[in-house]
Amino acid sequence: MHRLYFILFLAIATIQVSHAQEGAKVNEYILQQEQLKKTMLLRQLDSGVYYMDNGNYITADAKFQYVLDNIKSVPSDLTFYFGKNSFYMGKYKQSIDWLNKYIQLKGTNGQYSQDAAQWLKRAEAEYITQRTQDPKVVGQILSTNYDIDCGPSGKVTCPVCKGEHVVVKRAAFGNEYKTCGYCNEHGLLTCAEYNQLLRGQLKPRE
Known part of the structure; x- marks a missing residue:
């Protein structure tokens, strides 16, 4: 058996x-x-x-x-x-x-x-x-x-804040500084996030 x-x-x-x-x-x-x-x-x-x-x-x-x-x-x-x-x-x-x-x-x-x-x-x-x-x-x-190839690093400088992780807006009483809602703390996007941003599909982070 x-x-x-x-x-x-x-x-x-x-x-x-x-x-x-x-x-x-x-x-x-x-x-x-x-x-x-x-x-x-x-x-x-x-x-x-x-x-x-x-x-x-x-x-x-x-x-x-x-x-x-x-x-x-x-x-x-x-x-x-x-x-x-x-x-x-x-x-x-x-x-x-x-x-x-x-x-x-x-x-x-x-x-x-x-x-x-x-x-x-x-x-x-x-x-x-x-x-x-x-x-x-x-x-x-x-x-x-189209999906853009971001290269071997897989990271792209955020085009919204130019990699600063801060977005500057002009206001009546001076500039307003706001944390960018799309990139990480280093001002970078992953390749997938970058392509979603190009298509208007990337939602801001909470």
Whole structure:
């Protein structure tokens, strides 16, 4: 009887190990496919940069939009490239939005931080002119529709308080100082919180 129980135990254990191995193989396959897809999308991104640098902004725009629509989290570099290319195409509101995202993510230490700040100033100036001349500007692709990849740290400086953890409001009898209701005590948001804030879904802390 004991031997029968032992054989049953071994059979069950073998089945469980086999299932676990199959599950691990499936997970590994899924990860490999996701990595392959990401690699192909990053090649499309590089291709878009090539076309942009060579003045073919429409093709670059198509490449960037394809990456945006198919990647899980938008790389920070793409926010810069898409913002810059949008400027070339006269989509200044779109350019401002994406360049702002790059600056929020990278601050002053990013590879393209200085360039992003310069393009942002140009886009803001052109947008003011554009609104004066043609208020019916459509077809803008804004970053609120996408999840932005915040990088390896997973943290972003809060755009509400600029990382100060204090919001300053002008009042009749001087400035009012209020603790920021969105970030932690260090003025930071998690990547999930940052993306929720972009979509207007992040509720202030109690």
